[in-house]
Each structure stands twice: as C-alpha cells, then as structure tokens.
Amino acid sequence: MSRIWNTTMDLSALSFFNLVALHGGFGRASRATGQPKATLSRRVRELEESLGVRLIERGSQTLRLTDEGAMLHARTEGLLGEIAEAGNDVAAGMGRVRGRLRVNVPLFFAHSALGRIAAGFARTYPDVQLDVTADDRFVDLAEDGYDVVVRVNPAPDETLVGRCFLRAGIVLVASPSLPRPRQAARGKPAPSVPAVLRVGNDPSSWTVVDGKREMTYRPRGVMWFSTPLLMREAVREGAGVAMLARSIVEDDLASGRLVMWGEAREGQAEAWVLHASRRLVSPKVSAFVNYLCDSYATPQAPVPAVAAGYKRGH
Template sequence: MDTLTRMRAFISVVENEGFSSAARKTGRSKALLSKYVRELEDELGVLLINRTTRQIALTAAGEVYVGRASSILSDLESLNEEAREATGEAKGTIRVSAARTFGDAELGLSLVDFAKAYPDIGLDIHLDDNFVNLVEEGFDVAIRMTRLADSAMIARRLASLNFAIVASPELIERLGRPTHPTQVANYPAVIDSNSRLFSNWGFRDPVTNETINVAVSGQFTANSPVTVRAAALAGLGLALSPSFVVREDLEKGRLVTVLDEYMSSEAGIYAVFPHRRHLPARVRVFVDFLAAWFRKCDSHLNGAGNGNGNGAG
C-alpha cells in the first residue's frame, strides 16, 4: 500500500473527527482506515493520533504532519489538474454555492447550459441565501451577487448587477412619486432581510457622487427577493430589488421604478473561489463559460425599463 493512500486515510480521519465518520464519508471500513493510519505511523516511527473509545486527538507530531500532508495532497491534485488541462481534459465534479434567487431565476439557466455543454463535468449545486465558508465547507466556487469586499477570496466579475427601487403604480398614485432619496423614509418599505443593505438603503448623489443612506421601515420583511417582489406588486411598499427579479413586471407595467438617477451601479455578479496556487481546470472552464454566458445576457437581464421613461437602472 502506497504512502499517499495512507496519508489520505489519515487526513480523512482528522477532517471527519473520527474513524467511524471518516468511514461513512469515504465508503471504506473503519478497520481499513485504522489499518492505513497505523501503517503510516509505523512508516514514520511516530504516533500521529491518540485514540480513545469516543474521540481522537492529534499528537504534537500529528499536528505538524497533517498540515504538511494536506499541502502535499493539494499540490498533487493541482499537478494532476494541470496535466489534464495540458491535454485538453476537464473532468470531475464542481461543488457550487449560489443564492436561491440565482438558482430559481433565469440566471440559473447558466448552470443548466454549462451542464449541457460539458457532460464530463459534474455540478453539485447548493442554493443558500447565506454566505458560506468555501474552504471549511468544501466548495470549489461560489456565485455571489453583491458589492464584493472579501479580500481573502479570488473573484472574477461575471456581470453587472443593477438594483432598482420599485413600487406598484397604485401605490405611487396614492402616495406620490419620491423625487429625492430622503423622502423614501416617509414611505412604507418592503424589506429583503437577505440584503446587506437590509433596512438602510444606499443611494448615490448624481452630482456630488456622495453616498446617501436612508433608514426604511415597513410592515413586510422577507428573506427572499421573490417574496419581496410579490409584496411590492400587492402595493405594500417600495422595494429595493435586483433588476432581473422585476424585469418582466417593469416591462408590463405591473411595477414602476423611482429615483433611478440615484441608484448606484457598484454591485456585480461574481464567481468567487478560494485562493489556490493552481485553479483546477474544471473550475477555470466553468468560470470562463459563465463569463461568456453573462456577456451575452447582461443587457437582457439588467436593461429592462417600465415603459414610462423610468428604467430599471
């Protein structure tokens, strides 16, 4: 049995915090994993793990070894990926994290189109409106719709992400159209609790370029842009929404936009991945595909207007 197999067994036991859980994760028996780790310890001549009936604990040598062993295996994986890339091969499975709104909206078609174009690459897609830790949770890439500020990650901007303040025509007829961001505080708001802006909406003065922050409140709060859209359609208040969510409503006049000239365009759709020396070929192919897909669809997704000379941003 080769050393790499034993190293992988050891790291699996450590990452899964025990032989039983590692056995379930890898599909190998607990006895076999125990045998591999014992052989690795015999080969090294040191004890790596202190075993008890309920848990494991790394020895001082184990603490040192697990870090270097993980780095070696990561470098080996990168080397294999580079070799496959050199021969034009991109295979394997990509674990993708994305917001539910991304997957459920037409943007999710980008993932479907990629799967059709690259049948040899598997997609394991997890939709979650919370930002996940890519490293800790084992994701290869995340699709994030935000004003990106995480310097610990590598990011590639795929597309612009426009936002709009929208309302039903009935609400505007009843309360009037706001002409300055500070007036928004006097209107009921429908609030998306997933948004980093939450109940403090940000605007940009078109003349001075200064930021204007306005605290909003209202009867209806939801952690879903799609549900917020429904509440806005029902006339419950102004809503801050990604333009792609309300594009069709604006085109058909079911919603109108306000304060377009004060909307910032700093947000974007990003592919985010952990810092690695060598990006796996399958991930590079995936990100390149998404970038091309969004270049083709960007104006369609972000360029909708409401038909009243007051576009969606």
Template sequence: MKTFVDFDGLALFIRIAEAGGLAAAERSTGISKATLSRRLTALEDTLNVRLVRRTKKGIVLTEDGQQLFDRSRDAFLLAEQAVATIQDDKAALSGTVRLSLPPDLATEVLAPLLIGFKERYPDVVIDMTLGDRRVSLIEEGYDLVVRMGSVADSGLMFKKIASLPRTLVASPAFMANHSEMKTPADLNAVPALAIRRDLVEWDLRSGDGNVAKVHPKIGFAANRQTILIEAAISGLGIANLPDFMIERALASGDLVRVLPEWRPSPVEMTALWQKDRITGRLIKAIVAEFTEAFAEKR
C-alpha cells in the same frame, strides 16, 4: 535510505491538514473518515513519526506534521496543475463540482447556464445547492460559491462576476397614493420592502453625481427577491431590486420606477473557490460562463 512510496497517503494527509479535520476532509474529498484515518495512521507508521494530534474539534499538526505539510503542499499543487495542463479539453472538463448559489440569482440566470454547460460537457457532474447563508468551502466541501455583496479577504481565489445595477420600484397604485414623493428624503416616510428588516439603509446616487442615504421603514421582509417583487406589485411598498429581476414587471407596467433620476448602489456578485483544487480548470470554465453571460446582458 528506504524509498518512500505512499504518495497517495501523503496527498490525503495534505487534504486532511487543509480541512482541519477528518470530517471536513471527508466532505471535501468524498473519502470516508475511517479510510482517511487508516491512511493517516499508515503514513505515520511508514515515516515513523506522529503527524497529528487528534482533538474533539479536529486535528492539530505536530511539529513534524507541520514541516511535512509546508514542504509538500506546494509540490502537490504543482503536480495537480501539471496533470490538468496535459489533459485535453474534454478530459479536463469532467468530474464533479459542488456549488452553493444565491437562490433568486440561480433560478433566474445561473441554473439555466449550468444546464447548458452540462449539455455541452456531459462528463461534468453538477451538484448545486441554493441558499442565502454564507457557507464554508473547506469545511462543507464546496468547490465553488457565488456570493452577493462585499467579500472579505479569506485566502480564497475569487473573481468578480458582475456589478448588478438596481432600481427603486413600486406599483402604479402605490405611486398614485404617494404622489408627494419628490426627493430621496421622502422615502424615509413611506413603507418599504427588503430582504431583512434590519437592512434599513439605501445608498442612492443621482445622474449628476449627488449622493444620499435613506432609511426607509421596512414593513415587509422576505429573503427571496421574487417574493418582494410580488409584494411590490401588490402595492405593499417600495423595493430596491436588481434590474435583471424586474425587467418583465417594468415592461408590463406592473411596476414603475421610483425617483428614476436616483439609482441605488449596485450589488457585487463574486465567485470564490480554493486555489489548489484539482477541479480548478473546470471551476474556471464555469466562472467564465457566468462572467460572459452577464457581460452580454450589459
């Protein structure tokens, strides 16, 4: 039997199959579609079998292609992990990592952490994108994504970074004009601020374990919490904001707590990444950096 030698081509085939198409594989590997297509064709010629069918939406594995993918993918994952294990720390913490981060959280906390990380590990290349939309790691070629809120089971690796406490706040002037507020139900009748106008339910819990749901009237919406802070300071309404965003405004007296005996439910912050990335050790180091920073804040 002829000895098989095109293991690079086989590795690229696995990446193409995982991505579901040449364009997505180009984004995740940085290798051009033309090169990927040429290597895929060469692999098919070497094996003398057709591995994929090309469609307008991407590629579909043939029966032979699916069999090859199923039997070789785990072996390549083990090989990548073996290589990462024998590298020294400096070599392992190198390479490029593409991140998608929530804008406000990145500006306040995560970006400064990444700057410090880059200073300690100059061989690491940080490629950071800030955005609120939920990106696809595989299709858009991201290595690490941080999301706020609940995370559905997606087959990705994930780690909860922190549970961020939140507080209801408003300006002193606003509170002076709404001195009638005594219970959560009173919040239904006053102006409120939120990141979306359809985000109209707040879950509240008191210190003695009582719970309440309120549906405030959202009169001002913006998908940046920094803007909501300024709107609250200007007296436009009550805002439900993470504590780390409003510490300075509370300390200066620009904002005060609303119904301080009641706290909104915290928001979960989660990191997600692909389990078979060669950059896995680097990604885990960054996630650990994020987790430790929020543990210190608590």
C-alpha cells in the same frame, strides 16, 4: 530551540494520518480504505516521530486529535486532495474537463438564468457532472465542499478569486396601487414610506434620481426577507417599496406590475463567480467560470475584469 520539520515530508504517512482523522479512528479508516489497521497506526506513529509531536491521543474510546494534529489536518487535507486531483488530471490529460462540480448560487439567479447556462455547459463539457444548490445564505467553500459560488456584492475575501460577470443598477420600485408621496419642502423631513427590506438592512434614507429630479424617502420597515425574490413578491402585492436590482424587476416594470420611483444615486448590484484562491485551478472550475462569464459577454456589455478586493481568477 524549537524543532524545524525537514521539508522532505513523507506524503504517504501524511495521507494515512488524514485518512484516520477524516474517518474518526484507525478501525473506521481501515474498513473504509482496505488498509490494514496496523499499517495505518505504524505510519501515523512514524509521522509523529518525524515531527517530534503527538498528533493523536491514544487510549480514548473515540479519536481525539491533539492541537498539533488538528492544525496539521486542517492545513493539509485540502492540499492532498489537490495533489490527488492534479495527478488525475495529468493522467487523463490536462486539457480534459471532467468530474463532479459543486456550485452554489443565489435563488434568483438559479430560477432566472442557471437552467439555460447549465444546459449549455453540459453540452459543451459532457464529462462534468454539475451538482447545483440554490440559496441566499453565506457558504464557506472549504467547509461546505463547494468548488464554485455565485454571489451578489460579496465582501472582499483574500481566500477567494473571482470575476464580476454582471452589473445592474438598483432601482426603487412599488406597486402601481401604492400612492407615491410628494417630496417635502426644503428643510422638512423626507416623506416616510412603507419599506420591504433585506434581512439585516435598515437604512435611514433612500435617495434616488427620477429623470433630473433627486428624491429622498425615509424607509419605514414593515417586513424583512432573506431573498430579493420574496421582496419582489411582497412589493407586487402592495406591501411597500423596495430597492432591488433592475435585472430582478425588468419584466415587472415592462408589464406594469411595478413602477419605478427612481434609480439609486450610488451603488449597483454586482454578480461574481468565485472559487478558492490557489495556484492550481481545476480544469472543470476554469471551464465553468469562463463559460459563465462568456454567457454574459456581449459587444454592448463586456464582462468586467475584476473589482477591488478580489484577484482575477485563472
């Protein structure tokens, strides 16, 4: 019969175990925390005895967790951090928004809007230290240590909750110097156009609406970029046409640097602010999510509550 762990766990012993696992050994954990090495070893041994399993392989030059130890560390390290943070929040008063907030956002959003939003947030919450990185790669909140991420059209993820704060149509744009091909006669292949594409995206056709007319083009990839900012620059220089969110090219369309060949018949760009799905949400995370969404909420364009695949944040 398998052994069931008594639910009255020793959080202190569990905390000592996670310190040893985090620092990579008893000696390193002792030097980093000031806890005697003997105390760390004894408390970890007590935890192993209470569980009836070995968590750490002794005798090797470097620390090696057993499979059970690795699983316990992965499942409890974040929880203990939340408990400690909750204690700090209670001690400071739950209404106080404070601490370091790590945020990851796409490049275009960082360059076009985040400076203004971050400055306003800092004025409103002076006890929060914003730590922002900008890139378009996928980041894992837990592994990369972020509190909040902003993403465009993110894939559904049950480990995250979030709010959609901005929706924008997608348009097909080109430089005025690039000739626009005529539509083919009925039954003939759609005209081929040089296309600037997003990495990993190779569509077979684009269908857009220009006024009341529906137009179809066959994109012929000439270059691929990981960020829409580079796509926009290449299109400005006449390298080809591209499907981009209207918000990214609004100024270019107004100034005539780009022209619009049509608006996508289906689909739109959705900007989401996301954080970890957990029952206790840090006041600083809630404050940032609400401030960001409020920055885009107007009587003409209310902030959408949530779309399929994500749960509403707190």
